[in-house]
Amino acid sequence: MPSLPLISIAGLNSDDFAVRRQTAAELGRACREVGFFYATDHGIPESVLQAAFAGARDLFGLSPAKKEALSIKRSPHNRGYVAMADEKLNPESGSDMKEAFNIGTDFPEDHPDVVAGKPFRGVNFWPPIPGWRSQALNYFDHCLELGRTNHRGFSLDLGLNEDFFSSHLSLPIATLRMLRYPPSAGKIEREDGAAGAHTDYGNVTILATDEVAGLEVLNRQGEWIQAPYVPGAFICNIGDCLMRWSNDTYVSTPHRVRPPERERYAIAFFLEVNPDSIVDPRDTVPDQKPKYEAVTCSDYLASRLNATYEHRKTS
Ligand SMILES: O=C(O)CCC(=O)C(=O)O
Numbered sequence: 001m002p003s004l005p006l007i008s009i010a011g012l013n014s015d016d017f018a019v020r021r022q023t024a025a026e027l028g029r030a031c032r033e034v035g036f037f038y039a040t041d042h043g044i045p046e047s048v049l050q051a052a053f054a055g056a057r058d059l060f061g062l063s064p065a066k067k068e069a070l071s072i073k074r075s076p077h078n079r080g081y082v083a084m085a086d087e088k089l090n091p092e093s094g095s096d097m098k099e100a101f102n103i104g105t106d107f108p109e110d111h112p113d114v115v116a117g118k119p120f121r122g123v124n125f126w127p128p129i130p131g132w133r134s135q136a137l138n139y140f141d142h143c144l145e146l147g148r149t150n151h152r153g154f155s156l157d158l159g160l161n162e163d164f165f166s167s168h169l170s171l172p173i174a175t176l177r178m179l180r181y182p183p184s185a186g187k188i189e190r191e192d193g194a195a196g197a198h199t200d201y202g203n204v205t206i207l208a209t210d211e212v213a214g215l216e217v218l219n220r221q222g223e224w225i226q227a228p229y230v231p232g233a234f235i236c237n238i239g240d241c242l243m244r245w246s247n248d249t250y251v252s253t254p255h256r257v258r259p260p261e262r263e264r265y266a267i268a269f270f271l272e273v274n275p276d277s278i279v280d281p282r283d284t285v286p287d288q289k290p291k292y293e294a295v296t297c298s299d300y301l302a303s304r305l306n307a308t309y310e311h312r313k314t315s
């Protein structure tokens with residue numbers, strides 16, 4: 001049995017307010033005490049998820065030259081292919097043995113925000129695989145919907161209007177990130193060699209993994225516990241932006257990925273809010289002394305990404 005809480009998300013969509021409030025209270029407890037939970041009854045069809053994993057396998061199976069042509073180094077907007085060892089989620093620990101591919105909220109080239117060069121408002125890069133784009137975007141849209149549902153739970157639990165976050169989630173910064181970790185081949189030099197210990201940057205992350213073990217979460221006793229694959233469930237966790245916004249009411253919890261025994265795939269969906277949204281604890285917990293200054297979501301995320309990637313350091 002997993003030692004992280006399991007929350008049946010369907011309750012947040014109930015017509016009965018008492019059921020929504022009860023589910024939100026369970027969700028809130030997980031976010032305050034653990035920062036991680038398994039989401040079940042989430043409404044994302046297994047076929048949509050499996051199509052996304054098939055897409056990830058096809059993408060990472062492309063030649064190095066084809067993947068390099070989609071490199072994130074060509075995108076100021078955090079989209080595209082991240083090659084093996086190009087990211088250090090924990091810069092003190094070393095490079096992550098993984099490759100990744102980021103897809104952001106999809107904009108056409110002539111969208112006013114794209115034309116204006118607004119941060120995080122860029123075009124996506126697409127691999128030359130027929131049907132790939134529509135399957136990836138289908139999964140993206142389902143994750144966004146689940147993320148919005150989670151936020152209705154957060155608002156209810158925090159004692160806010162149930163729609164508090166809705167206006168901040170109309171066209172949010174969001175990143176669907178496919179991940180491939182190569183097998184460790186028996187020699188593990190660093191326990192966090194596949195992904196360095198880190199907290200996520202945004203509001204909430206919705207993670208799907210395959211059956212290969214790897215993800216570990218730091219519990220309140222300071223022990224690394226496994227977050228195993230649970231069929232039909234997503235692993236959700238609170239990111240630093242929502243921790244800050246809620247004045248540390250919710251916690252973003254460190255996690256890492258051990259070099260897996262076999263090749264491992266995971267797909268993370270990182271949900272922030274609209275780039276111009278003001279993240280201010282005075283709005284979520286007005287009766288508390290604020291621990292953080294107000295900041296826009298976009299400025300906050302840029303500062304966090306700049307610390308993680310070499311290629312963003314000079315820009
Ligand atoms: O691969 C995983 O299980 C987790 C990846 C992760 O934590 C991340 O990319 O932020």
Ligand SMILES: [Fe+2]
Pocket residue numbers: 198199200255
């Ligand atoms: Fe993470």
